[in-house]
Amino acid sequence: MTSSHVSHHTSHAAWQPVIGLEIHAQLSTASKLFSGAPTAYGAEPNTQAALLDVAMPGTLPVPNCAAIDKAILFGLAIDATIAPRSVFARKNYFYPDLPKGYQISQYELPVVSRGRLTVRLDDGRTLTVAIERAHLEEDAGKSVHDAFHAETGIDLNRAGVPLLEIVSAPALHSPAEAVAYMRAVHTLVRWLGICDGNLQEGSFRCDANVSVRPAGSTTLGTRTEIKNVNSFRFVEKAIEYEIERQIRTLENGGTIVQETRLYDPTRHQTRAMRGKESADDYRYFPDPDLPPLILDGNRVATLRAALPELPEACRRRYIEVLGLGEQEAGQLCLDRATTEYFEALLAELPEEARLCANWVLGELAAALNEAGLDIADSRVAAAELATLLRHMREGAITLRSAKDVFAAMWAGEGSAEAIIEARGLRQISDTGALAAAVDAVLAEFPGQAADYRRGNEKLLQFFVGQVMKRTRGQANPQQLNALLREQLAGG
Amino acid sequence: MPSPSLAELAQQLASGQIRAADLADRALARARERAALNAFITLTPERARAAAATADAARAAGRAGTLTGIPFAHKDIFCTKGIRTTCASRMLADFVPPYDAAVAERLDAAGAVLIGKANLDEFAMGSSNENSAFGAVRNPWDPERVPGGSSGGSAAAVAAGIVPFATGSDTGGSIRQPAAFCGLTGLKPTYGRVSRHGMIAYASSLDCGGVLARRAEDCAQVLAAIAGHDNRDATSAPRPVDDYRAALDRPLAGLRIGVAREYFGAGVEDGVGAAVREALGELEKRGARLIDIGLPNARHAIPAYYVIAPAEASSNLARYDGVRYGHRCAHPASLEDLYSRSRAEGFGAEVKRRILVGTYGLSAGYYDAYYLRAQRIRRLIANDFAEAFRAVDLIAGPTAPTVAFRVGEKSADPLAMYAADVNTVAVNLAGLPAISLPAGFSAGLPVGLQLIAPAFAEGMLLAVAHRFQQHTDWHLREPGDSA
Numbered sequence: 001m002t003s004s005h006v007s008h009h010t011s012h013a014a015w016q017p018v019i020g021l022e023i024h025a026q027l028s029t030a031s032k033l034f035s036g037a038p039t040a041y042g043a044e045p046n047t048q049a050a051l052l053d054v055a056m057p058g059t060l061p062v063p064n065c066a067a068i069d070k071a072i073l074f075g076l077a078i079d080a081t082i083a084p085r086s087v088f089a090r091k092n093y094f095y096p097d098l099p100k101g102y103q104i105s106q107y108e109l110p111v112v113s114r115g116r117l118t119v120r121l122d123d124g125r126t127l128t129v130a131i132e133r134a135h136l137e138e139d140a141g142k143s144v145h146d147a148f149h150a151e152t153g154i155d156l157n158r159a160g161v162p163l164l165e166i167v168s169a170p171a172l173h174s175p176a177e178a179v180a181y182m183r184a185v186h187t188l189v190r191w192l193g194i195c196d197g198n199l200q201e202g203s204f205r206c207d208a209n210v211s212v213r214p215a216g217s218t219t220l221g222t223r224t225e226i227k228n229v230n231s232f233r234f235v236e237k238a239i240e241y242e243i244e245r246q247i248r249t250l251e252n253g254g255t256i257v258q259e260t261r262l263y264d265p266t267r268h269q270t271r272a273m274r275g276k277e278s279a280d281d282y283r284y285f286p287d288p289d290l291p292p293l294i295l296d297g298n299r300v301a302t303l304r305a306a307l308p309e310l311p312e313a314c315r316r317r318y319i320e321v322l323g324l325g326e327q328e329a330g331q332l333c334l335d336r337a338t339t340e341y342f343e344a345l346l347a348e349l350p351e352e353a354r355l356c357a358n359w360v361l362g363e364l365a366a367a368l369n370e371a372g373l374d375i376a377d378s379r380v381a382a383a384e385l386a387t388l389l390r391h392m393r394e395g396a397i398t399l400r401s402a403k404d405v406f407a408a409m410w411a412g413e414g415s416a417e418a419i420i421e422a423r424g425l426r427q428i429s430d431t432g433a434l435a436a437a438v439d440a441v442l443a444e445f446p447g448q449a450a451d452y453r454r455g456n457e458k459l460l461q462f463f464v465g466q467v468m469k470r471t472r473g474q475a476n477p478q479q480l481n482a483l484l485r486e487q488l489a490g491g
Numbered sequence: 492m493p494s495p496s497l498a499e500l501a502q503q504l505a506s507g508q509i510r511a512a513d514l515a516d517r518a519l520a521r522a523r524e525r526a527a528l529n530a531f532i533t534l535t536p537e538r539a540r541a542a543a544a545t546a547d548a549a550r551a552a553g554r555a556g557t558l559t560g561i562p563f564a565h566k567d568i569f570c571t572k573g574i575r576t577t578c579a580s581r582m583l584a585d586f587v588p589p590y591d592a593a594v595a596e597r598l599d600a601a602g603a604v605l606i607g608k609a610n611l612d613e614f615a616m617g618s619s620n621e622n623s624a625f626g627a628v629r630n631p632w633d634p635e636r637v638p639g640g641s642s643g644g645s646a647a648a649v650a651a652g653i654v655p656f657a658t659g660s661d662t663g664g665s666i667r668q669p670a671a672f673c674g675l676t677g678l679k680p681t682y683g684r685v686s687r688h689g690m691i692a693y694a695s696s697l698d699c700g701g702v703l704a705r706r707a708e709d710c711a712q713v714l715a716a717i718a719g720h721d722n723r724d725a726t727s728a729p730r731p732v733d734d735y736r737a738a739l740d741r742p743l744a745g746l747r748i749g750v751a752r753e754y755f756g757a758g759v760e761d762g763v764g765a766a767v768r769e770a771l772g773e774l775e776k777r778g779a780r781l782i783d784i785g786l787p788n789a790r791h792a793i794p795a796y797y798v799i800a801p802a803e804a805s806s807n808l809a810r811y812d813g814v815r816y817g818h819r820c821a822h823p824a825s826l827e828d829l830y831s832r833s834r835a836e837g838f839g840a841e842v843k844r845r846i847l848v849g850t851y852g853l854s855a856g857y858y859d860a861y862y863l864r865a866q867r868i869r870r871l872i873a874n875d876f877a878e879a880f881r882a883v884d885l886i887a888g889p890t891a892p893t894v895a896f897r898v899g900e901k902s903a904d905p906l907a908m909y910a911a912d913v914n915t916v917a918v919n920l921a922g923l924p925a926i927s928l929p930a931g932f933s934a935g936l937p938v939g940l941q942l943i944a945p946a947f948a949e950g951m952l953l954a955v956a957h958r959f960q961q962h963t964d965w966h967l968r969e970p971g972d973s974a
Contacts, residue, residue: 051590055810057583058570058592058689060724090806092853094830101809154814283853285862288696288803290725 015212015250017243018220019178020170023185024163025195026139026203027070033138033162034061034104041201045144045155053141053160055099060289063088067162068293070194071111071136072303074164077192077310078131080115082300088136088290092283096154097141105165107284110135111293118312119184120330121176129181130169137163158202164194170209170220175239179232182206184311186232191311191336199230206235210242212250221246222256226270229263238263242270314339322346322353331361337376348386355389363403367410380409388416395476401425427476431483434467434475438483441466452488460484493967494652497561497709504550504560511550511560511604515543518562518606521653528629528638530647532567532577534607542604549602557712559602564648564657567608568615569595569700570689574605578691579613579623582811582818582837592689593724594658594700594717601716609657610644613839614808615665615693617641618911621902622841629898630672631970632936636895639669645703646673650970656704656713660690662697663796664891664915667927670703671890671939674929676956676966677703678710681946682922683728685714686721692807694800695726697919705966707928707956711735714949730947738950739957744778746955747883753789754888754914754941762933767889770930770940774887774959784879784886788871792917795872797909798852798865799920804842805849811837844905873921880945885955888914890927890939918943926952929965937965 032039035050052059075082089107112134119127139161144153166185172178186204189195197204211223226242229235241263246256261270286292309317311333318329332342338360345356364385368375388409392402397420408419420426441463442449452459463484467475495503503509519536539562546560570576570588572595577583591599598605612622620628620643628643630636631651638647642659646669649657659666661679670677678701685700692698702713715735721727750771755764775781813819813833820836823829838846852861879886891911901908918925923943930940940959944952960966 054815056570056588056590056816057576057578057586057691057810058588058687060688060726062723062725092806092809094809094812096812096814096826099810099815101812102806281855283806283850283855283858285802285806285853285858288694288726289692 012247014215015243015247016215016217017173017175017239018170018211018213018223019172019175019239020209021166021168021172021178021182022207022209023166023168023182024205024207025074025166025185025189025197027067027162027164027194028196028203029064029066029070029162031064032160033064033067033136035160037160039161041198041203043157045153045157047157049156049159053099053156055101061104061287063290063293064162067136068111068295069299069303070162070192071134071164072295072300073192073194073307074134074166074189075112075115076300076304076307077188078112078115078117078134080112080131080134082295083109083111083113084295084297085109086111086135086293086295088287088293089284090287093280095140096152097143097156097159099141099156099159103138103140104287104290105137106135109292111295117181117184117188119177119181121180127177127180129184130171132167132169134164134166137165139163164189170211170223175236175243178208178239179236182232182235187311187334191308193336199232202230205230208235208239208242210239210246211256212243212246222258224256224258224270225260226263227260227273234263234265237265237268238270241268245270308336311339318353324353324357328357328361332357335375337374341375341378341382344382345386345389348383349389349393352389352393355393359385359389363406367406379412380406384409384416391416391420395427395478396420397425397427398473398477400473401427424472425474427474431479434471434479434483435487437467437470437475438463438480438487441470442487449488460488463488493964494655494705494969496706497558497655497704497712500561500655501555501557501559505555511543511546512540514560514562515539515604515606518654521651522607522648525631525651525653527634528631528647528651529626530610530628530644530651530653531564531607532579532610532623532625532644533575535574535605538574539604539606542599546602546604556601558598558716560604561602561656562604562606562654563598564607564609564645564654565595565598565605566611566642566645566657566659568611568660568691569658570691571595571605571608574608576608576691577625578615579611579625580837580839580842581624582834584624584818586817588689590689593686593721595689597717597719598658598713603716606654609642609648612641612643612665613842614691614804615641615660615662615698616804616841616845618664618668618908619896619898619901620644620669621898622839624839627898630895632674632895636897636936637672639672639891639895641665642669642677642703646670646675646677649673649675649703649705652969656702656709658713658717659701659703660693661699661701661919662693662800663919664912666701666703667915667925667939667941668891668911670927671937671941672895674937674965674968674970675703675705675927676707676710676929676960677701677927677939678714678949678952679918679925680714680718680949681728681924682919683726684718684732684924684947684949686719686724686727688721688723688727692803694803695807696803697796697800699919707926707953707960708736708739710926711739711953711957714953718949728947733947733950735950735953738954741951741954741958742778743774743955743958746774746779746885747782748774748779748942749782749784749879749883749886751784751786751789751879751886751888753786758910758913759889759892760894760933763889763891763893763938766931766933766938767887767940770959770963771887773962774955777958777962779955782883784883786872786875786879786886786917788868788875789917791868792872792920793909793913795865795868796912796916796920797848798861799869801845801849802852802862802865803849805846805853808838808842808846813837841905869920872917876917876921876923876943876945884944884951886943888941890914890941894933894936894938914941922946924949924952926956928956928959929963929968931965932968937968
């Protein structure tokens with residue numbers, strides 16, 4: 001799905017969509033942003049709520065350094081300004097899953113501001129998206145409507161879980177751009193190891209602000225906010241629908257109401273949330289329980305030093321230095337675990353980048369996919385795969401055999417060497433043994449040999465096949481070809 | 492014979508002259524005798540006896556500290572595990588905390604014996620202790636008068652001889668003003684010196700735990716027990732605690748005391764002004780130098796305080812929503828109904844007034860004019876103090892402009908009530924330590940002298956107060972049992 005889809009409809013060229021995303025990435029820390037309670041997903045309701053998370057009178061928040069470090073790491077990765085002094089603020093509103101009656105967030109002075117991220121679009125273009133800010137905040141709890149008859153339950157396990165809210169500038173102009181940006185952020189946060197990126201469990205969520213304006217206009221139209229869409233595809237669909245709806249409304253002489261809308265994935269529509277009686281006034285003010293967050297240069301410098309090579313830089317290096325194709329390089333840089341596996345493999349076979357890439361993205365990816373495993377949990381370690389590939393490269397086994405040996409290694413039958421030996425797959429590279437087999441075949445098929453010598457060179461494959469049959473596929477193909485040509489020419 | 496000091500009590504315990512169990516029984520009996528003061532919301536006789544037995548056993552085993560076996564009261568704003576903690580609010584009338592406040596932990600660890608939870612103005616909002624869902628507290632010096640607030644129950648309990656010390660909290664004068672009204676020594680430490688963990692919040696940037704006792708040296712002893720860094724409070728100061736007792740004997744010679752002319756302005760009763768000046772004369776006689784100073788922004792302290800404190804309170808008290816604990820209205824018809832009725836029924840008038848004022852001051856369109864401006868004034872006030880402390884070591888003035896007023900006298904006029912805090916709130920806005928000590932009497936009622944010090948100079952405050960108390964006996968005067 002791309003923006004061209006939208007332009008099926010007449011007059012769309014007259015409108016420019018303007019999209020900004022607010023991404024909530026749950027920072028992968030062991031404990032919550034301000035309490036010691038664990039953050040693991042899926043525990044029994046209210047078993048992961050400390051006194052603070054229940055808003056017990058007298059309890060106080062204490063910032064989690066690990067969460068702050070992860071926010072800084074993100075800021076460094078998007079080349080942003082890391083505030084030497086940032087401020088936690090209270091966002092006040094009443095809701096049953098918000099125990100304190102306020103959410104601790106950052107408002108006027110976020111820890112990360114003015115960053116940018118390069119995004120690669122499906123059509124090959126790249127786009128640099130301005131990220132206005134990324135701030136730390138705590139998650140709310142969850143209302144449970146189906147556990148009790150006619151009553152609502154409150155689960156506070158999620159209350160206080162650390163989130164990084166990443167706010168892009170309203171600088172995306174199509175659903176495709178928006179989703180490409182969202183994917184790039186998703187890749188980056190997992191790459192940095194600051195978020196597990198699990199959309200189903202809500203560790204990576206997205207709200208989209210959408211407006212349209214007449215093409216050429218520089219003022220922004222009235223926007224709507226689409227809340228909590230939990231897949232890349234739905235984000236694209238929801239934005240697409242919303243752009244359509246807004247253009248249709250405006251072209252029919254209507255006006256856009258600034259409101260929050262929910263996406264209905266079964267109908268591929270957005271609809272207004274039940275109207276609020278009054279405009280929200282969150283009465284933000286600096287949280288008096290938390291002194292300003294002061295970051296000294298050393299802490300930032302230490303994190304900068306720990307910053308891994310970023311996906312875009314890595315991708316470029318694979319293309320420019322290793323000579324990989326755009327496609328392969330892109331796939332290898334989708335997540336850090338894949339890159340790490342590839343790098344480990346490459347370290348063993350430094351001259352064989354393309355071979356390594358082919359195997360990681362080919363046999364290995366297929367096996368992982370079939371087993372439903374992440375590459376980090378691969379049944380064949382990079383060093384083991386390297387041994388196998390080395391045997392193939394050195395001519396000890398054929399490509400065909402290598403694939404079989406890999407399957408056996410995957411099935412747990414042992415090391416590459418053990419399997420090669422056990423299955424007798426070692427290629428016949430001994431010239432004497434091969435020559436004997438070639439002689440025998442030529443003697444068996446004198447008519448075909450004569451045909452070949454009269455110019456029917458296609459018959460070479462016939463002889464290769466016959467020799468392979470005799471050697472149960474273990475003949476080294478390069479050597480065999482050379483030997484056959486020599487024998488047939490000389491005969 | 493005057494009531495014994497904490498050191499004397501410790502000595503009596505050490506010599507075997509009395510047991511902690513006797514002290515606890517005596518305190519409990521005295522509390523019942525003086526029940527009409529309404530100083531306590533909850534008495535804890537069983538726990539007190541158990542704690543006293545533990546203290547006696549510890550002493551017998553040679554493990555006694557300076558507070559082991561000494562009875563005391565907690566202001567009912569400090570969470571006590573298993574003992575209901577009400578904040579004098581209907582909202583928390585049945586709230587039993589599952590944990591102890593840091594101050595409660597530390598006094599427990601020191602072996603002090605809790606005999607009950609003292610009355611206060613609801614959520615510490617008030618200057619007369621009339622705003623309690625559990626009824627007004629009476630001043631032991633005159634039962635027709637207020638004990639001051641918000642730590643009025645703590646002050647009355649010590650003044651009436653029920654306990655030798657009590658904890659308090661001070662957000663705008665809530666330790667010092669009741670100490671002044673009841674003839675006690677009350678210490679408000681530097682913001683961050685005593686952990687707020689478990690002290691139910693009123694206005695987080697101003698709230699400060701402290702102590703009321705008869706003597707400065709008693710306050711020193713209790714402060715030594717409750718002060719110190721606590722990593723459960725991000726605003727707690729990571730700085731070592733001074734040896735307050737050792738500092739008590741510092742001489743007064745050369746001490747420069749700034750006499751802030753603004754603290755003697757209109758509204759200060761003649762009798763109060765006279766008593767305070769006389770007390771300052773005594774300090775001068777003992778070697779201190781009095782220096783006239785100005786705190787030009789002092790007059791802005793009340794308006795700034797009554798914007799900032801309610802703003803923080805409006806947010807701090809949002810958690811009392813009837814959902815998880817505390818008062819819940821009967822048969823809520825909807826979520827909105829649950830919130831509005833639970834809060835309407837659970838909170839008293841003054842708390843509601845401050846929530847409304849605070850909400851207003853933080854609202855879009857008013858934030859800059861109120862909250863931000865008040866914060867700017869707060870900085871100016873802090874700068875005034877910093878400037879003054881370049882020339883003087885301490886700043887002095889009357890703790891309150893009047894002696895204890897009559898019950899009901901100001902309760903219909905919130906602004907008149909707020910004016911009672913005129914000399915105390917600036918100290919909280921600047922986060923400084925201050926002490927109120929008995930300085931004499933006016934019309935038969937105690938007058939308090941307030942001394943203010945630079946941040947973390949509690950040792951100096953206590954030393955000066957101690958010196959003063961070695962030459963005066965105002966702090967040893969006790970009310971009769973007429974109340």
